[in-house]
Amino acid sequence: MSTSTATKQQQTAVIYARVSSEEQVQGYSIQAQLRACREWAENHGYKVAKEYLEEGQSAFRNLEKREVLKELLADTVSKQRAFHAVIVHKLDRLFRDTLESSTARAILKREQVRLISVTEPMVGSDTPEDFFMEHILSGMAEFYSRNLSREIMKGLKQRAHQDHLVFRPPFGYRREIIERQEGPKRTRTISKPVVDERAAAIVKRIFELCDRGLGYKGIAVSLNQDGYRTDQGQRFRVYHISKILRNKAYIGTLKYNFRQDRGPREPLVIPGFYPCIIENALFDRVQKKLENA
Numbered sequence: 560m561s562t563s564t565a566t567k568q569q570q571t572a573v574i575y576a577r578v579s580s581e582e583q584v585q586g587y588s589i590q591a592q593l594r595a596c597r598e599w600a601e602n603h604g605y606k607v608a609k610e611y612l613e614e615g616q617s618a619f620r621n622l623e624k625r626e627v628l629k630e631l632l633a634d635t636v637s638k639q640r641a642f643h644a645v646i647v648h649k650l651d652r653l654f655r656d657t658l659e660s661s662t663a664r665a666i667l668k669r670e671q672v673r674l675i676s677v678t679e680p681m682v683g684s685d686t687p688e689d690f691f692m693e694h695i696l697s698g699m700a701e702f703y704s705r706n707l708s709r710e711i712m713k714g715l716k717q718r719a720h721q722d723h724l725v726f727r728p729p730f731g732y733r734r735e736i737i738e739r740q741e742g743p744k745r746t747r748t749i750s751k752p753v754v755d756e757r758a759a760a761i762v763k764r765i766f767e768l769c770d771r772g773l774g775y776k777g778i779a780v781s782l783n784q785d786g787y788r789t790d791q792g793q794r795f796r797v798y799h800i801s802k803i804l805r806n807k808a809y810i811g812t813l814k815y816n817f818r819q820d821r822g823p824r825e826p827l828v829i830p831g832f833y834p835c836i837i838e839n840a841l842f843d844r845v846q847k848k849l850e851n852a
Contacts, residue, residue: 572605572644572675575631575653577613589614592648599677600646608642609634628653632663635670644673722832726815728752729808730790730799731762731836752833759836761787765803766837769845774852775800804845809837 576592589612600607613627634640645667647653653663653674667674724734731754738749761782768778775797782795789799807814813832 570605570644571608571642572600572646573609573611573631573634573642574600574607574646575611575613575628576648577627577653595648595677596646599675605644605646607646632666635666635672640670640672642672644675646675646677648677650676650679722751724750724752728833729806730803731755731758731809732833733758754834754836758790762803762809762836765800766809766841766845769804769848770841772848775804804849807842808833809835810839810842811835 574593574596576589576596578589578592593610593612597607599605611627611631613625631645634642635645645653664674728734732752733755734750735753736748736750740749764782765778768781773781778800779795779797787795789795803809811831811833813827813829815827
C-alpha cells in the first residue's frame with residue numbers, strides 16, 4: 560500500500576444533513592442524504608466521526624435558529640477537532656445565503672477543513688473555474704429561497720384577501736373551518752375568523768377599563784382577581800393587556816408583516832378582515848390615552 564493511500568484512509572470526516580419543514584412535507588429524505596454521504600466517505604477512504612442532523616430549519620437567513628450548524632462550526636474551530644472534512648449531499652443543504660456561505664467557508668478554510676459536496680464535485684476545489692462555479696451554485700440557492708419566500712407570501716396574501724386565516728387569530732376570536740381540501744400528501748384546511756364570545760367579553764372589559772383610566776397593571780390585576788385567564792390558562796400580565804389594547808384586529812383590520820427586524824418585508828393591511836369587537840370611537844379614545852400615558 561502506498562504512503563498516499565494510507566494517509567487518505569486515515570482522514571476523518573463529519574456529515575451534515577438538513578431538511579426544512581417544507582421539504583419534509585414534500586418527502587425530501589434526510590436518510591437519503593445520509594446514505595449518499597456515507598457511501599461517498601466509504602468509497603474515498605474517509606472515516607465518519609460524527610453526523611450532524613438538522614431537521615425543520617431553512618438554510619436562508621435563519622442561522623440563529625440552526626443550532627446544529629452552529630455546533631458544527633464550533634467543533635470546527637475547537638482545539639479538540641478530530642475531522643478533516645465536512646461532507647454534504649448538496650451545497651444548499653449547508654447554505655442558501657451567500658453572505659453566511661462566505662463566512663462559514665472562511666472559517667473552514669482557516670481551519671484547513673475541506674468542504675465536500677457529494678453531487679457537486681467542483682465544491683472545495685482550488686481551480687479558478689470550480690471556485691467560480693461554486694459561487695454560482697450558492698447564488699442559485701439563494702435565488703431559489705428568495706423566490707420561494709416571495710411565492711409563499713403571494714399565496715398568503717391571496718388567501719387573506721379571500722378572508723381566509725393564514726395564521727392563528729388573536730385573543731377574542733377563534734378559527735372556524737369552512738372547507739377541507741384533500742391533497743396527495745396533505746390536507747389543506749381553509750378557515751375564517753369568528754368571534755369567541757367568552758374571550759370577546761374580556762377584550763371589551765379591557766378596553767372599557769382602560770377608557771376609565773386604569774393602566775396596564777391595574778387592568779391585569781382586576782381581571783386576575785375576577786378569575787379571568789388567557790387562552791392558555793395563564794394569568795393576565797402587562798404584556799397581554801398592552802398587546803390587546805393596541806391590536807387593530809378588534810376594529811376589524813388585519814395588519815401583518817410589520818416587523819422589519821429580519822429584513823425588509825412588504826406590510827399587509829386588510830380592513831374588514833375580522834368581525835369587529837370594539838367600536839371605532841372607543842378604540843380611538845384608548846389609543847389617545849396610551850399615547851399620552
